[in-house]
Amino acid sequence: MQSTPARRPGELVFAVAVLLFSLAAFWQAYEISGFDGLTEPGVFPMLATGTMIVAALFILSDTARRRPDADTQAVTRRFFVDILPIRHMVLIGLVLAYLLLLPMLGFIVSSALFLLAAFQYLWRRHVLVTVLLSAGALAAVYVIFRIVFQVVLPEGSLMRGLV
């Protein structure tokens, strides 16, 4: 399917990053056992990363050939509209905060905070609605997974024994 003539904002940068990552991975694969033998542990990783490099070169040349946007400024602006809008960055930030808090505060407290913040930010309803929704969702998750599936949920180092 060659039906996307225009280049997506940031695609060229991504293609370069893909190539650089592949090269770094190949170097790491070479470090494992070099070219010592054909059955060394490093041979298959080198084949895989080699494939990545070849594929990345094709991707890069294909991307570079496509029609770019007007100027760098417009590309940067469109990148933050089409590819990584504020909404995505906020959510990724929220998830990161959630995952960092999880081992400390435990599953219940951190999930409650995360759900509340995420619902409030994405859904924009009255606080009472989102509080009730978070509590309900959390209770359902807890009952299904802790009680039915018997999954061990993170307890949290700060809250040990409390929740």
Add this chain to the structure above:
Amino acid sequence: MMDALANFSTVWLDPWLLFLTASGTLAGIYVGAIPGLSVTMATSILISFTFKWPVDEALALIAGIFIGGVYGGSRTAILLNIPGAPSAIATALDGYPLAKRGEAGEAIGLTTVMSVFGGFVGILALAIFAPVISDFALMFQSRDYLLLGMIGILLVGTLSGESFAKGAFAGALGVLIGMVGLDPMTAEGRFTFGTITLMGGIPYVAAMIGFFGVAEALVQLHTLGMPAIRQKIDRVIPRLSDVRRYFGLAMRASGIGTIIGALPGTGGDIAALLAYDHAKRSTKNPERPFGEGAKEGLVAPEAANNAAVGGAFIPMLTLGIPGDAVTAVIIGALFIHGLKPGPLLLVETPHLFWFTVGSLTLANIFLLIFGLTGIRVFTKIVECPKAVLIPLIIVLSAVGTYAIQNNPVDIYWMLLFGVVGYFMKTYGFQVGPVILGVILGPMMDANYRRAMIGARQDVGVFLWDFVSHPISLVLTVGFLTMLLSQTPLWPMLRARLRPRG
């Protein structure tokens, strides 16, 4: 034979297993139907929750989810013109026009019945061909497994996504992720950077949930405020005349679906599109033109994608090579339960095979029941706003990843893969091949080295082996043909061979 029958009926006679299959099917319909939730996502999250269960219970639940989920996508495709799952893309083409004419109920009814027919064809094929292929597979050498693995990744890479290069990159990236950790043959660290954390490897469930759960949630964030359209539902039970009329087409489509499902790496989505194409070409005088509500265009893809479920289990249970992304995830589950899918699975644990066939059949029957009922309730639930759904997916993904080893590091992997997967999806990469690579990579590595040791490290002998044994030769030719058809060489060759005029 009696043993097979007894194992087949285990799931039918145990009330708890019966309940699990039923709830799996019902949950699967909703998972498949709600845009933003996918069967792959649900199975990868569920696997982490069920790994402490007995394997029978986990399999019964997963069989239900799989069967229900592949079907569920059709409902939103018909009602909202949003395919709930990729396998329902073709269904939306004619299903939505039917709904706009006020025939949504009938379209759902017909879809359900045809999906169930398709499902039975796939399961029958599984029951008949898997034991045969399994016997045959005992003759497979290491190099044949290496070839099968490469064919699987190549197929996923070529048939979906923007370009072959992107598919190949994704597959190789998956292999790389699978290589991280201690080498199983020499216990040497690979890509560990001297850290203990990386020595155990990257947990593939974290990769699965990251790529299928978190990344998908981030993609869905773009379409937060999609308005829902309500449809009128009246008659649901399809007319007998319709069922009789489209039975032949459904059977042909099921055949296509089973074969496509059985090919490593290709699943219901491709089966549905091919069956739709077949219906379009084989129906000379449709009642209504295709794209405007032809029932043929509804029957073919739905029969095919459910047939692909049974088909997808064939290579998974006989060769240890997943037929599609969901079976790739299920293989992960079997590994966790200490089972080794492959030609010996049917020899060592035949009960498991017949149990799987039994639970798939049962799930298919539940599909008929749940498919024809509860549609009104369904329309309400599907309208759940994405703003509520997305945070929930993330919480479930985090819990699921954590549950595997109770290791907080895993959830950082999940987030990393989620963000990387989001960018990959945005720039036209497929994440399916990555997971296939993660699962198949270590298997391919081990088989490559075994084959190379068998050839006494002589590249000439090694390569000669690929063409001098009949099974290897067939696979090699298949692999090369597929590779060739993707390079610029092929159109050039074809242009030269075709007479100019």
